[in-house]
Amino acid sequence: MKAFAELLDRLVLTPQRNAKIRLLVDYFRSTPDPSRGYALAAIAGTLTLNAVKPALIRDLLLERMDEVLFHYSYDYVGDLAETVSLAWEPSPGVAAADLSLGEVVERLQQAGRSDVRSLMRDMLDRLDTSGRFALLKLVTGGLRIGVSARLAKQALAEMGGKDIVEIETLWHGLAPPYLPLFLWLTGQAEMPVLTTPAVFHSVMLATPVGEGDLEGLDPADFAAEWKWDGIRVQLANVGGVRRLYSRSGDEISAAFPEIIEAADIDGVIDGELLVGGTMRSNRATATFADLQQRLNRKTVNRRLLEDYPAFIRGYDILFSGERDIRSEPFHVRRAALSTLIEAASPQHFDLSPLVPFSTWEELDRLRADPPDPVIEGVMLKRLDSPYLAGRAKGPWFKWKRAPFNVDAVLMYAQRGHGKRSSYYSDFTFGVWAESDGGTALVPVGKAYFGFTDAELEILDRFVRDNTVERFGPVRAVRAEPDAGFVVEVAFEGINRSTRHKSGVAMRFPRIARLRPDKLPRDADRLETLQAMIEAKA
Template sequence: MKAFAELLDRLVLTPQRNAKIRLLADYFVTASDPDRGYALAAIAGTLSLATVKPAMIRDLLLERMDEVLFRYSYDYVGDLAETVSLVWEPPSGVVPDDIPLGDAIEKLQTTGRADVRSVVRDMLDRLDTSARFAFLKLVTGGLRIGVSAKLAKQALAEMGGKDVTEIETLWHGLAPPYLPLFQWLTGQAERPVLSTPAVFHSVMLATPIGEGDLDGLDPKDFAAEWKWDGIRVQLANIGGTRRLYSRSGDEISGAFPDVLEAADFSGIIDGELLVGGTSRTNRATRTFSDLQQRLNRKTVSRKMLDEYPAFIRAYDVLFSGETDVRPEGFLARRAMLGDLMERASPQHFDLSPLVPFSSWEELDQLRSDPPDPVIEGVMLKRLDSPYTAGRAKGPWFKWKRAPYNVDAVLMYAQRGHGKRSSYYSDFTFGVWTEIDGKETLVPVGKAYFGFTDAELEILDRFVRDNTTERFGPVRAVRAEPDFGFVVEVAFEGLNRSTRHKSGVAMRFPRIARLRQDKLPHEADRLETLQAMIESKS
């Protein structure tokens, strides 16, 4: 645990990306199994210790400390793990000792709920202050060290001399403590063979259209598709195993058994999950709020299946059968996808139609006046582009339509007034931009309405669980590229402003919906808002 604690301390104090990668790579080389695998899982957010809750940690401390004194300490420090690590007093005669990281994790994973309190208490007694802090951050899932899963994967690639895309391909088919992965990276074993190929593969993302992005590009080199207002999904049916994943790799098969059952083709497709009619010729696409009725459910009733029939509008194909076709160009993949969709159930699948256009001006007009209100804009895809993970600028673009809607990241929260005085209901949100060579969130607006009472509960819980700093009544919330809360913000207008750090001000902003299917790095950019102002001019 001491080596892991030292790694966390150094990562927190190291702002440079490449230096963080070196620290991680050095740790992965020197640490033993399974410690390094569990450390990787903790950093990448794939480690789950469901039996340990912050409330338990608090109760354990209150067995040995006056509650009023704890409240004062917690209020001053502002972080539960740091507070407990500093004030915890082991029994007299107990000498601090090191506990291997792997031993601690496996002990907690194999301990029943009835005994977990005593196990955690014993570990807190045996660890010194620094290791105790690392342990508490580990078990409560709140590292906050400025390292994303993507950065950790890059460190693995450097450690093993591999291409990071190879690691991305394997990632979702492996589990902590990643023993086969490290054996491969260190040359002790061959490349891991996944038990089922029906695993999630990192999706290809589009770059938002900004000012000048289309300059010098020939419309003849691109195809255009409508951008539908659903959620991006990946459906896999390989070797008889069927899975449905969100864009972030979370399995959502249980909420959409009808779609999975109808997937009688073999392969992996990328598309938009929507709610609509029952055939390709009678399919009025319904709103995102209708789709939300089925999201985040483990099971669905027959009534819900009938009232909210789901289907996938297919964008792309990653595997045809068990053949990886991602290296093929867009047109070649679309032809394969068309063949798959011709044979697929028309009630549950269709092919995303292409939008004919001959100039950017013509496409802009189509984007501004689409044929369906559920269309958010258009997607542009280079005809020869392979399907590559991540967001490489150039192959794919997304061009949203007016009225103004952007995806932003929660940054700050404040308690409301009246009946909302006990909730964090006033939210400041931001978008990304580059400052001094670093991707940074800058505030662009504040909203305190637009969400339902149920959504307010979700937002309030996130703020309380992920507060990083306090400024009087205002709380800063965790907002990192791969961890945070994305909201779709709707607003009536946009103007330049010298009062705001971002240089823009929104008119009547409101939170249109919660985008828990998106990661913060997928939120919009300041350049997109600036382009909106230029367009209005």
């Protein structure tokens, strides 16, 4: 575990993308199987272990530590795994041992539910401080090291001198500890042959439109489509095998059985997964908040299927039957996709409509005032562009609407994780609303990014100097009309919500600016957010 623990520490402290890749490459080259495969799975989020709840870990430490001292220590450190790894006192007579990552994972996978407690106690006794920390992060699924699954795949590509597209094509046909994958990457075996033909293929991504990006480009060379507020998916029906994948390549077939059942298409298509009605029906497309009712579920019941019917709005086609047409220009692929969609179930598939325009100024006006509240902006696609894996600048652009903005008041704060574990960096903010007792702040969202490191220092200092109540790890801060901290919050969308006391839910909120020039009494009111929802409707 020492090597894995060192890898985690260095990844957390290394902000540069290329430096993270070098660390991963060095680890994969120097670490034997199966440990490197399990490390890859842990980083990429594909590792399945017997669940170890944070409460069990806390209880194990409380067997050996005073409860009051634990709470003081946890409050100071701010991270459960770090607290336990530092405070743990091994049982007398237990010999220390550097257990390999492979041994740890396989012991956990083989343990019965009743054995997990004693197994964790034994491993915590035998590992050193860094090994304990890595173990606890592993079993709780809380690595938080700033490495995405795609970055890990890029490291594999560099390690083996392969194209990342090949690795992403193989990815969902293999399982931890990925022995055939590493044999191929190290030149000891041929490329693995997958048993299922309906594999995931790397998606083509668009570049955000920046200042001056459209200058010199001819609008006549591009097609425009609306950018819908759902999730990007890839649907495959090849050789009689049907699979639905998310943009990152996670299989989500089980959560959308109606799509799989209706997928009588022959090939692989790229599109947006939405709920509500298709363009070929009279029912309006629902919001992302509605789509969330269907996401991240292993199974769905009849009521969910009826209340939140899913469909795919087709963007592109990668394979027509078994023929790879990704090298064909966009306008040719679009025609093939249109033919396929027309023959598909009208309840479950439609074609993303093109947006007619002749100048960038005209498209800008359309982008700013789209005809449907579920539209985030527009997509621009060169008519002659092939379907390229990854984000190549030039062929495709995304031009989103300007974000919504409100001024809100900080109400609660909690410490972050990883390198932010010593800072209050997760913030709940609110706006003013009328209540029985008069005007009061009501929470409307949470944000933990958008600010710079220097701004984080300012926010953290405010929390420490203005805490008025404590609720476990949460700190309530001073928030009065004439005393508090105002922040400008930007967000991509807003919808009604029955799950939140305020009745509203923001999409992708972040702290855009600190507003020390404003008093809390000058922050926005709940009516402002409600008006945004009404304007969308």
